[in-house]
Amino acid sequence: xxxxxxxxxxxxxxxxxxxxxxxxxxxxxxxxxxxxxxxxxxxxxxxxxxxxxxxxxxxxxxxxxxxxxxxxxxxxxxxxxxxxxxxxxxxxxxxxxxxxxxxxxxxxxxxxxxxxxxxxxxxxxxxxxxxxxxxxxxxxxxxxxxxxxxxxxxxxxxxxxxxxxxxxxxxxxxxxxxxxxxxxxxxxxxxxxxxxxxxxxxxxxxxxxxxxxxxxxxxxxxxxxxxxxxxxxxxxxxxxxxxxxxxxxxxxxxxxxxxxxxxxxxxxxxxxxxxxxxxxxxxxxxxxxxxxxxxxxxxxxxxxxxxxxxxxxxxxxxxxxxxxxxxxxxxxxxxxxxxxxxxx
Numbered sequence: 203x204x205x206x207x208x209x210x211x212x213x214x215x216x217x218x219x220x221x222x223x224x225x226x227x228x229x230x231x232x233x234x235x236x237x238x239x240x241x242x243x244x245x246x247x248x249x250x251x252x253x254x255x256x257x258x259x260x261x262x263x264x265x266x267x268x269x270x271x272x273x274x275x276x277x278x279x280x281x282x283x284x285x286x287x288x289x290x291x292x293x294x295x296x297x298x299x300x301x302x303x304x305x306x307x308x309x310x311x312x313x314x315x316x317x318x319x320x321x322x323x324x325x326x327x328x329x330x331x332x333x334x335x336x337x338x339x340x341x342x343x344x345x346x347x348x349x350x351x352x353x354x355x356x357x358x359x360x361x362x363x364x365x366x367x368x369x370x371x372x373x374x375x376x377x378x379x380x381x382x383x384x385x386x387x388x389x390x391x392x393x394x395x396x397x398x399x400x401x402x403x404x405x406x407x408x409x410x411x412x413x414x415x416x417x418x419x420x421x422x423x424x425x426x427x428x429x430x431x432x433x434x435x436x437x438x439x440x441x442x443x444x445x446x447x448x449x450x451x452x453x454x455x456x457x458x459x460x461x462x463x464x465x466x467x468x469x470x471x472x473x474x475x476x477x478x479x480x481x482x483x484x485x486x487x488x489x490x491x492x493x494x495x496x497x498x499x500x501x502x503x504x505x506x507x508x509x510x511x512x513x514x515x516x517x518x519x520x521x522x523x524x525x526x527x528x529x530x531x532x533x534x535x536x537x538x539x540x541x542x543x544x545x546x
Contacts, residue, residue, distance in 0.1 A: 216257035223247070224257035259330055330360040334374070337493045337517055339471070347381035348388065353407075353471050354493050362386075366431045375407040377469060380420075387431050395452065398423045398433045404444075405468055414451045416468045417444040424450055476514045482506050483526060483543065490519045498523065501544035504532065 216224070227244050248255045334340050334352045341351045344360060346367055352358070356374025367384070370391040380388045382401030390397040390406055392413050397406065402420025407413060415424060423434050424442040434441055442450050442458065449468065451459045467477040476489050484506070487498040498519040508530050514522050523534050523541050535542040 215260065216253040220251075220253050221257045221260065224254065224261040227258060228261040331357065332360065333357045336495065344381075346384055346386075349379040351377040351379075351472060353377075368431075371406055371408050371413075373408055375405070375471070377403070377405045377418075377472065379403045387433055389431050391427065393452075394427050395424055396427050396429075396431075398425065398431060400433055410454075412451075412453045414449055415444070416449040416463065416465065417446050418465055418469070419446050421445075424452075470513070471516060474516045476516055478510045478512060478514070480509050480511055483508050483510060486510050486514075486522065487519075487543075490514075490516075490522060493517045494519055495539060496520070497540045499540055499542045501542055503545040504543060505545075508532075 227247065230240060231244065244258075248258055332340070332342055332350070332352060334354055334356045337354055339351065339353055341349060343349055344367075345362065348367065350358070350369070353375035356376055357372045358374075358376060359370040359372065361368050361370070365386060366389050367386050368389045368391065369378075378388070378390065378399070380399050380402050384400065388399045388402075390399075392406060392408055392415075393411050395413075397404070397415055399420065399422040402422055403418040404420075404422055405416045405418065407415075415422070421433070422444050424444065425434070426440050429440075434443070437443060442460075444450060444460075447462050447465060449461050449463050451461070453459075464477075467479065470477045476486070478486050478489075483500045483504060487500050490498045494517040496519055508526070510526065510529075512525075514525075519541055523543055526532055526543055527534050531546045532543050533546045535544060
């Protein structure tokens, strides 16, 4: 996307002066002067105009992509007025009213730099999006105290309202530790299904239309998207109630499967590890390729009977390739950013 096209698309979301003010707010919220009064001012500004919220989300995303986001950042939640909520639109959920945009600020000297970062890194993610790139993991505290840990190459959209705390996982993998004693259900949208939870911990992984969800503690339900956002108490057709330790695996064209994988293996990525148990080399390579800059390729002449088990470091496909070459008659070939394992 060219800079000219980027500016036009950004201007369609919010004018330049609104984006500049949003950059100021994001900078202030990450500074030492953040307090309840500052947060209240930001909430009022966000509620004043839907363009403010869109610009703020863009500025937040730019801050995240610039690497300046702390490991735990409390996110602001804006409660729209009742008349706005009745519209049913995410961006029309805030009534526009007059708002004064600051024209001078102690940190304005840094706005030009941040604005440049906006143009360079905006992907027009203006729906409360949190995202990670290859080899990047991030832990974020949502406004209700729920903690989300995103694995590499993950994208999710946070949208809280008066009835539910909703997160849409569009790709990747995330661990949710849901805040307890909350009246609103916590809902994760994933394809044609959704996960309903209250005060639980669970891990969700999505690849295209397939996904798996592993319950670590508490109780969750996996149900059709059209069902009410209520945690069911009793079994019903189309509903899966998980117990701690259970994993539900949903794949296109196949029946749902329940199993009991070791939880430490499912969540090993949080410790920088990949744990394999009788995996094929291609399955292992697929996992490594989610993280590092060097792509691991298994040549077509390598049989699927070559299996692997053990613990390996995320982002270190070289050590994995060497271990496999020592265990099987394989040759390692390096080609630019690619590591190829082929039969000798």
